[in-house]
Ligand SMILES: Nc1nc2c(c(=O)[nH]1)N[C@H]1C(S)=C(S)[C@@H](COP(=O)(O)O)O[C@H]1N2
């Protein structure tokens with residue numbers, strides 16, 4: 001690059017921003033430089049906008065007639081860990097969702113608190129990497145207003161869902177039955193970024209097909225992240241943690257299946 005090119009580019013930008021008089025410069029060269037700079041800025045903006053639009057666009061929603069007669073449960077179907085069974089016995093009356101981490105106001109929300117918040121119902125298709133799909137009707141509390149209540153710090157980049165269960169993934173029909181088994185049984189967890197966390201279809205679901213979420217599908221609360229594959233949709237949520245990076249959680253890849261080789265961003 002000729003030595004004066006950077007200076008010219010700076011002058012061009014500065015002139016475009018109206019902070020420098022252009023008198024004394026080679027007017028045509030400055031104009032060309034300004035045009036080129038603005039063009040490339042626009043190209044960048046457009047690319048960023050396209051990316052943003054595709055990250056925020058809605059997943060298809062279906063009608064009541066499309067709902068599968070029974071929604072196949074997969075992975076863990078009956079957690080035994082951390083007093084889950086005791087919570088289940090009282091229909092989760094004593095369970096509370098903890099919202100913590102990089103937040104100004106940690107929260108403890110009961111099922112009644114969550115049901116009292118604005119609700120969203122959506123009929124969507126769930127796609128599992130194992131090659132099956134099912135359409136179900138989910139009702140729950142959108143995650144965005146819950147985050148607003150907790151007030152995430154500026155440093156928060158991801159939302160982690162910590163679950164009750166340690167999937168018995170080596171047994172028979174569970175996900176990844178042929179994957180390596182030398183990892184110790186970890187608790188299920190998943191993470192999404194704040195764009196997905198604030199997506200309008202990202203809800204903490206407490207109902208499936210108009211009835212309380214069955215234990216096999218993740219009672220009392222499971223997340224729906226409709227633009228991604230099934231393994232992102234953590235069931236049996238114990239807590240939600242706001243974090244800056246996930247490299248220090250479990251295997252460091254942002255999720256139970258990610259630690260076993262799956263993609264962190266499982267877009268459909
Ligand atoms: N806590 C927890 N969440 C989980 C799993 C699991 O084993 N434990 N399995 C995942 C996978 S691979 C899929 S396909 C869906 C299955 O949801 P379902 O049981 O409602 O069909 O939950 C996901 N979330």
Ligand SMILES: [Mo]
Nearest residue numbers: 128129230231
């Ligand atoms: Mo799955």
